[in-house]
Amino acid sequence: MSRKLLLTHDNVPNLHTIDVYRSKGGYASVEKALKKMTPEEIVEEVKKSGLRGRGGAGFPTGMKWSFLAKPEGVPRYLVCNADESEPGTFKDRYLMERNPHLLIEGMITSSFALGANTSYIYIRGEYFYVSRILETAIAEAYAKGWLGKNILGTGYNLDLYVQVGAGAYICGEETALLESLEGKRGNPRIKPPFPAIAGLYGCPTVVNNVETIAAVVPIVNDGGDEYAKIGIGRSTGTKLISASGNINKPGVYEIEMGVPVEEFIFSDQYCGGIANGKRMKACVPGGSSVPILPDYLVCKTATGEDRLMTYESLSDGGFATGSMLGSGGFIVYDEHQCVVRNTWNFSRFYHHESCGQCSPCREGTGWMERVLHRLEKGMGNMNDIDLLVELAKKIEGNTICPLGDAAAWPVAAAIKHFRHEFEYHVLYPEKVKDSKHGHKEPIMPVKPAPVMA
Amino acid sequence: MSAHAHGTQHFDETKRANIKFSAEALTTIENLMKRYPEGKSKSALLPVLHVAQAESEGWLSAEVMDYVAELMGIQSIEVFEVASFYSMYNLRPIGKCQLEVCRTSSCWARGAEDVVDYISKKLNIKEGETTTDGMFTLKTVECLGSCGSAPMLQCGAEYHENLTEAKIDALIDRYRSEGTRKNYTDLNYTNSK
Numbered sequence: 001m002s003r004k005l006l007l008t009h010d011n012v013p014n015l016h017t018i019d020v021y022r023s024k025g026g027y028a029s030v031e032k033a034l035k036k037m038t039p040e041e042i043v044e045e046v047k048k049s050g051l052r053g054r055g056g057a058g059f060p061t062g063m064k065w066s067f068l069a070k071p072e073g074v075p076r077y078l079v080c081n082a083d084e085s086e087p088g089t090f091k092d093r094y095l096m097e098r099n100p101h102l103l104i105e106g107m108i109t110s111s112f113a114l115g116a117n118t119s120y121i122y123i124r125g126e127y128f129y130v131s132r133i134l135e136t137a138i139a140e141a142y143a144k145g146w147l148g149k150n151i152l153g154t155g156y157n158l159d160l161y162v163q164v165g166a167g168a169y170i171c172g173e174e175t176a177l178l179e180s181l182e183g184k185r186g187n188p189r190i191k192p193p194f195p196a197i198a199g200l201y202g203c204p205t206v207v208n209n210v211e212t213i214a215a216v217v218p219i220v221n222d223g224g225d226e227y228a229k230i231g232i233g234r235s236t237g238t239k240l241i242s243a244s245g246n247i248n249k250p251g252v253y254e255i256e257m258g259v260p261v262e263e264f265i266f267s268d269q270y271c272g273g274i275a276n277g278k279r280m281k282a283c284v285p286g287g288s289s290v291p292i293l294p295d296y297l298v299c300k301t302a303t304g305e306d307r308l309m310t311y312e313s314l315s316d317g318g319f320a321t322g323s324m325l326g327s328g329g330f331i332v333y334d335e336h337q338c339v340v341r342n343t344w345n346f347s348r349f350y351h352h353e354s355c356g357q358c359s360p361c362r363e364g365t366g367w368m369e370r371v372l373h374r375l376e377k378g379m380g381n382m383n384d385i386d387l388l389v390e391l392a393k394k395i396e397g398n399t400i401c402p403l404g405d406a407a408a409w410p411v412a413a414a415i416k417h418f419r420h421e422f423e424y425h426v427l428y429p430e431k432v433k434d435s436k437h438g439h440k441e442p443i444m445p446v447k448p449a450p451v452m453a
Numbered sequence: 454m455s456a457h458a459h460g461t462q463h464f465d466e467t468k469r470a471n472i473k474f475s476a477e478a479l480t481t482i483e484n485l486m487k488r489y490p491e492g493k494s495k496s497a498l499l500p501v502l503h504v505a506q507a508e509s510e511g512w513l514s515a516e517v518m519d520y521v522a523e524l525m526g527i528q529s530i531e532v533f534e535v536a537s538f539y540s541m542y543n544l545r546p547i548g549k550c551q552l553e554v555c556r557t558s559s560c561w562a563r564g565a566e567d568v569v570d571y572i573s574k575k576l577n578i579k580e581g582e583t584t585t586d587g588m589f590t591l592k593t594v595e596c597l598g599s600c601g602s603a604p605m606l607q608c609g610a611e612y613h614e615n616l617t618e619a620k621i622d623a624l625i626d627r628y629r630s631e632g633t634r635k636n637y638t639d640l641n642y643t644n645s646k
């Protein structure tokens with residue numbers, strides 16, 4: 001049985017209330033941090049833990065914290081990124097809904113480590129009911145003296161607020177999030193300066209994902225070294241995976257880093273295999289922005305090694321034959337799913353969500369969407385396929401924020417691994433006329449793995 | 454699209470003069486503005502607009518935006534800039550219950566299109582349209598973070614997951630008999646899962 005650090009008690013009734021949470025040892029990290037540790041010691045433990053940002057980019061959290069500027073007399077802020085809009089990702093919602101106090105505890109301990117006296121949780125607007133759960137839990141924490149003035153008599157003050165967004169994927173990007181938190185449109189800022197120097201209201205700010213902040217709790221409780229013992233290499237600790245698509249048991253799973261992908265998909269402990277007795281065709285292992293993998297590259301790498309659920313193993317082979325762990329949004333597609341349709345679906349998403357600041361992204365995502373749409377409807381031609389590859393290259397790296405890359409990568413990867421399916425749409429337009437083609441019978445058989453040199 | 458819709462409306466001075474939010478809403482707005490440092494109360498704009506929308510039959514007219522600007526001590530254009538950027542603000546009237554069906558990949562792979570077709574036939578409206586009795590609007594939206602319980606739809610604060618035709622029938626019947634507007638800010642909802 002895999003060890004759990006974040007979802008240990010997620011089935012305990014009323015865990016969202018402070019009394020039940022306390023009875024399970026909750027808020028111990030705050031006591032330890034505020035009474036027995038200095039902020040520097042906490043940062044040191046987080047560094048030792050090897051914890052990497054769970055929002056998608058995987059940047060080492062301890063290092064990020066140590067970059068925070070500390071000019072005299074200027075407030076510092078900790079902002080929790082609960083925007084969670086990457087398609088395929090729903091772990092933060094699960095965590096906040098089941099165990100809101102874990103996030104609040106993490107926010108207090110982390111704010112203390114960073115010297116912040118006001119912190120915000122920015123949550124996507126659609127999760128309004130979750131924001132109410134958080135606010136209720138925060139009110140409880142204030143009432144019991146875990147928040148507010150002079151916490152535990154240590155002289156440390158912290159105010160914690162929840163801010164709701166209003167529907168915009170781009171607000172998950174940290175600088176767009178800060179703009180939004182300031183009451184503006186979510187247009188990402190040019191970096192540098194990074195938020196660690198000039199973030200919220202121009203003050204030094206750390207932005208961390210919900211899961212990252214929650215992981216600080218076991219790290220402070222048990223020590224960074226204990227945390228680092230779980231996992232493999234630079235992928236330490238546990239990770240929440242949101243599993244969805246055509247599998248038997250969709251849901252949120254906490255895994256130890258390093259579980260084999262094959263076990264994750266097929267064992268009953270996790271996804272329970274492909275639904276309706278079908279075959280797997282493809283998998284997007286880290287949220288919509290990461291490259292799609294064809295079935296033969298999901299459980300094994302191109303060199304024939306077992307693929308593991310770690311940052312390194314999932315990206316083994318680079319963009320040629322690998323993907324990324326990303327936000328842990330693990331989407332599995334069965335043989336009845338049409339890759340062209342799915343790629344169009346994603347590109348419609350990115351077009352819809354582009355903030356419009358940068359021309360390559362604003363225009364390019366729309367162009368890709370239109371070309372994909374016509375291919376999908378059997379009205380494209382062979383040149384369209386190469387046009388898409390060209391377009392993706394022209395967007396990638398040419399925008400202020402990585403949304404452009406996130407839109408380009410899935411298209412490039414889909415064509416790389418499933419070019420035959422795009423060609424099929426050009427060659428046999430009558431077969432793809434039905435708008436739900438593929439659902440009743442596979443559009444074409446899952447291709448056998450090519451013989452690797 | 455919203456900018457255009459906005460541009461075609463007249464600013465009605467009389468309507469503007471008659472806008473008044475409930476005392477409860479005004480207190481909420483006042484409290485929201487206190488959550489930020491001195492001089493940064495504009496930060497409250499997004500949450501304030503949710504309150505404003507709930508007070509104004511689910512949508513933000515030019516007059517309402519102007520009223521919000523006055524309440525917050527900012528320019529109306531600052532309000533419009535934000536209201537037109539985010540997908541949860543409606544700049545046109547909508548039905549009492551807006552059914553927002555997720556159309557993104559994981560939901561698609563599990564039959565989101567069938568959900569849209571079913572609702573569309575049942576209510577005799579297309580995507581983006583409102584029933585003649587003003588009760589329902591059908592909309593498709595991007596991933597709502599419920600991919601593990603696909604297909605799904607949101608209505609106000611409520612998430613309806615693992616949808617089947619029977620579930621859709623039941624929720625539409627319930628909304629019809631309740632007859633009330635569903636807002637994102639509805640307080641008494643917690644996901645029943």
Ligand SMILES: Cc1cc2nc3c(=O)[nH]c(=O)nc-3n(C[C@H](O)[C@H](O)[C@H](O)COP(=O)(O)O)c2cc1C
Nearest residue numbers: 053054055081083084085172173174208209212402
């Ligand atoms: C387009 C875009 C969307 C993003 N969405 C999210 C999100 O929903 N949640 C999140 O935590 N990080 C998201 N990120 C990553 C954030 O910019 C940032 O790296 C993260 O919040 C840092 O926290 P971490 O180090 O704890 O992962 C997104 C980035 C981009 C470019």
Ligand code: FES
Nearest residue numbers: 555560597599600
């Ligand atoms: S894809 Fe529908 S909720 Fe995520």
